[in-house]
Amino acid sequence: MSSKQLSVVGIGNAIVDVLSHTDEVFLVQEQLTKGTMALIEADQASELYGKMGPGVEISGGSVANTIAALASLGSQAGFIGKVAHDQLGDVFQHDMKSMGVTYDTPRLEDGPPTARCLILVTPDGQRTMCTFLGASVWIAPTDIRPDLIQSAKIVYLEGYLFDRSRAKQAFRQAAEIGHETGVQVALALSDVFCVERHREEFHDLVVNHVDILFGNENEYKMLFEVESFEDVVYAVQQNCELAVLTRGEHGSVIITPDTVIDIAAEPVGQVVDTTGAGDLYAAGFLHGYTNGRKLDVCGRMGAIAASEALTHMGARPQISLAELLEEKIGHAA
């Protein structure tokens, strides 16, 4: 894989996050399920925003976060995702390009504004998300540049793309290009409700088309319709070549058909905001993987990258992840 120009090309929703501190009562009043992502329309977004406290705007999007973090780790990475010709679109594009990410998807010419995700952060650091997909789902077949995908070792896709048919089409197209040309396909399951909405299609994808799968325990349980952690591991070993399962403060598990590797969570002081922790785990893991590290080292890199996201509001790294890795594990980075 060493002759490739890029390590990973990600395809995902191009979103700007609006983060705000809130309390549990507000989540109950707004009938939101803590720790999950709900899709909302423009008018609902406007109504919820009107009730929210003051916010902080930071570029987001699950796979976009992973790609930005890969760049911070020193990987050459690319992104495909759609924003509109508006100020939040400028913000998103700037934040990707300023990290050195290859990102040239044409903006949406006529249509809804740039996607935004209203993120309510409770005092325990948990985040609850409401996403207005806006321009992000208007990704066109011509945006899925085969040359960009073929220039990468891995194409990384988010389950969230399945929430709109146009984006799902882009997803399938990218996965096909990847497989036809020997590019490995990685998938993030994204959200337990997202898995529930598309369970059968995801199951088919995972069994037949995905080389590396990322998700948390609840997402895997939903995918395989099992109850216990042991049953998850068994199902994964029957169906996946390589899978990563994140478990919050309990660390993570890397599963192959014949091994199960436990990775401890990286200790952090106070958890400020969990937004993006899973996305940054994926970045650390993929950075190690595309550099030929052993799986346990990849997992440790994931845990370290994830720990950075917990220390501040927002998913994008605020320090150089390459320096953090160097400090934590030295030359292995």
Place this chain on the structure above:
Amino acid sequence: MSSKQLSVVGIGNAIVDVLSHTDEVFLVQEQLTKGTMALIEADQASELYGKMGPGVEISGGSVANTIAALASLGSQAGFIGKVAHDQLGDVFQHDMKSMGVTYDTPRLEDGPPTARCLILVTPDGQRTMCTFLGASVWIAPTDIRPDLIQSAKIVYLEGYLFDRSRAKQAFRQAAEIGHETGVQVALALSDVFCVERHREEFHDLVVNHVDILFGNENEYKMLFEVESFEDVVYAVQQNCELAVLTRGEHGSVIITPDTVIDIAAEPVGQVVDTTGAGDLYAAGFLHGYTNGRKLDVCGRMGAIAASEALTHMGARPQISLAELLEEKIGHAA
């Protein structure tokens, strides 16, 4: 003053901050003077933004920060400032109104976009600012609502308004309304270069029209054209009824014609970003002052509010300042 509906009405530039971590070398390359504010035009803003790293967008503006913090302290506060009909304008307006601030300035109909301030934060936590004033200076005489100003105990103005003639006109109009109707006039000197640009006018204002003056040591030195701290104190005592001088980690000094009160800085762990520390000091001070506290208590409230701004990126408080005050000084708050 107790029959007033509002404690403070602020008039200032309505700005969204774009904060980004950088190093000293970048400041030198861009010929920026660390710790100061430079005005830039749209094309310069675009060029500098293109060179900056990924950012965090948070509502800003010096007096706007003070007003938001006053609301967080539990004061009834109002704001007058101009944004455009764009997404950053939406962000600014939302962030003010969601704090409970009275803020109804009509948006600019045709003209430049909402103002933004590119803030470069160095590893020592210092901030260096480049402001594109955009829509904020298009504040119109009709925006200066006399009823709003008269409903307040204090009208709080920023020196930055002097940087454009239209905004300066609004400033003078507000100060006149205030004085004619017994509303106290407070002024923030804003920035040493801003004082340099308008020294004579500021001096005249301070001597003849300002009741409470805020600034840091360098701003006062520039205003009175003196070199030493002792000479500053002497000049202030000759010219001001009440003045507050902030000195970073050395605390602050409250000066009246016959007293000089030293206030210690509130200890903080690591200084993440000094953006807004002076603005929040003013909020704490004015909160105490409008509630009839003694000047030393007002200063302590200022120091506590300022300390909150140092612990995170951006000027807007991330926790309830009322709760912070309650915790630090109990019933005096």
